[in-house]
Amino acid sequence: METLFTLVAKSIGTPGMPGVWLAGRRLVAIDGSYLDIADTAPNAAFYGRPGVSTGEKAAFGQVRLVALAECGTHAMFDVIVGGYVSSEVALASGLIERLRPGMLVPADRGFYSFTLWCKAIATGADLLWRAKTGLRPQHLQTLDDDTWRAQIRPSGEKTVGACFSVDA
Numbered sequence: 485m486e487t488l489f490t491l492v493a494k495s496i497g498t499p500g501m502p503g504v505w506l507a508g509r510r511l512v513a514i515d516g517s518y519l520d521i522a523d524t525a526p527n528a529a530f531y532g533r534p535g536v537s538t539g540e541k542a543a544f545g546q547v548r549l550v551a552l553a554e555c556g557t558h559a560m561f562d563v564i565v566g567g568y569v570s571s572e573v574a575l576a577s578g579l580i581e582r583l584r585p586g587m588l589v590p591a592d593r594g595f596y597s598f599t600l601w602c603k604a605i606a607t608g609a610d611l612l613w614r615a616k617t618g619l620r621p622q623h624l625q626t627l628d629d630d631t632w633r634a635q636i637r638p639s640g641e642k643t644v645g646a647c648f649s650v651d652a
Contacts, residue, residue, distance in 0.1 A: 493561045495557070496554065496557050501556050504554060505556075509587060509610055510587050511554070511556060511587075512553065512588070513552070514576060514591045514595060515551060515592070516548060516549065516550040517548075518534075518547065521544060521545045521546060522544075522545075523543065523544050527545045532545060533546065546568045548569075549563050549564065550576045550579055580607065581607065582607075584608065585607070587610065588610045589604070589609050589611050589613075590612045591612075591614070593615060596616055598636065598638040599638075601613065621634030622634060
C-alpha cells in the first residue's frame with residue numbers, strides 16, 4: 485500500500501485555485517488522524533486496538549497517520565503511518581524533512597515541540613504553528629496589527645539559543 489500511495493499521491497492544486505496558494509506559497513497542512521483497518525490478528529498485534537468504555541477492545545484495529553495535505557484541495561500527498569499508540573509528534577518527525585521552501589505549513593498545537601520546529605524551519609518552509617498554552621515566549625516586538633514577535637527557547641536549557649523567532 486505504501487508503494488502504491490507513493491506512486492499516485494501528489495499535490496493537485498494549480499496556480500489560482502482557491503485555497504491552494506497564499507502570498508506565493510503553497511498552503512500545506514500537517515495533521516494526524518486514525519483509520520480503521522481489517523480485523524485480523526496480525527493487524528491487531530502490530531498496530532493495536534483502541535479501548536472502549538467497557539474496558540474491552542474496539543472491534544477493529546487502527547493505524548495512526550500523519551499527513552501533508554494541500555489545503556485548497558485536501559489532497560494528501562505524503563504520509564507516515566504508525567500504530568494506534570504512536571505519537572503524532574514522533575510520526576511527524578519523519579515527515580517534516582519532506583517540507584520544501586515555498587510551502588506555508590499550518591499545524592495545530594499538538595505538533596509543537598522545540599525540536600520539531602527547529603527541524604521543520606531548517607527545511608526552508610514557512611511555518612504557521614499554534615503553540616501550547618503553557619509556553620512562555622520572550623516578547624520581542626509588538627507589530628502594527630497588534631500581533632507580536634516572540635522568541636521561544638527550549639525549556640530547561642539555559643545556554644542553548646533559540647533556532648527561530650516567530651510572529652505571534
